[in-house]
Amino acid sequence: MATPYDRLYAPDRRNARIADLWWAMALRGVGAIVLGTLAVLWPGITLLVLAGVFAAYCLVDAAFSIILAVRGARRQERWGWPVLHSLVAIAAAVLTIFYPDLTVFAFVALLTVWALATGTIAIVGAFRLHPDHGRVWMILAGIVSLALGVLLLLFPQVGMFTLTWMIAFQAWLAGSMLLSLAFRLRMRQAERRTHGRRVPASE
Structure with a gap:
């Protein structure tokens, strides 16, 4: 049974543990930037590529x-949002891989659902973070994904050239936001280890 002490300091522990996973956020940001760069620089990129x-x-x-979800489950914290995010991402990947004959319209539909879902999940999940741990950067990353989804809803008949650049801009912007989030988390982790905190992450 949770004590008043546990309820009081649980948010501090949670934020400290999320800060320890700054590297996962950084790698997600790098992955997004690589996605955007490949999309633009690949010569004669096709829909299949x-x-x-x-x-x-x-x-x-x-x-x-999944790493975030497993860490949360082990510490009996909320892990539903990372799991939901991973399920959306896996579903999008599986549909893309097993249906290589996707038309541009079908791929746009898939991309729209992915962007709206991941954007919403990111914004909701951001409110688990304390503002000084980079909440605003996670919210902005979610807004960028939502913006892509809305644009694709409004203009579903885009061509390959336009679609490629839309994906690239979304990936670059979201990746930059995630890197900024990772940097802020890394700063909080360093401060905790340097100055000591009342509630260490290992508790």
């Missing part, structure tokens, strides 16, 4: 979300 790169990114993104 673009879908393959997107599927690879989704699998990597899902792997890091």
Whole structure:
């Protein structure tokens, strides 16, 4: 049974543990930037190649979300949002891999659902973070994904050129936000280890 002490300091512990996983956020950010760069720089990129790169990114993104979920489950904390994020990413990757004959319209539909779902999950999950742990960066990353989803809803008949650049811009922006989040988490972790905190992450 949780004591008043546990309820009082649980948020501090949770944020400290999330800060210890700053590297996972950093790698997610790097993965997004790589996705955007490959999409733009791949010579004569086709829908099949673009879908393959997107599927690879989704699998990597899902792997890091699973790490967050496992860490949370082991400490009896909330782990539902990372699991939901990983399921959305895995579903998008599986559909892309097992249906290589996707049309542009079908891929746009898949991308729209993915962007809206992951954006919503990121924004909701951000409120688990204390503001000084980079909450705003996680919210902005979610907003960028939502913006892509809304744009694709409004303009579903985009061509390959436009679609490629839309994915690239979303990936670059979201990746930059995640790297900023990782940097802020790393700073909080360093401060805790240097100055000592009332509630260490290991408690």
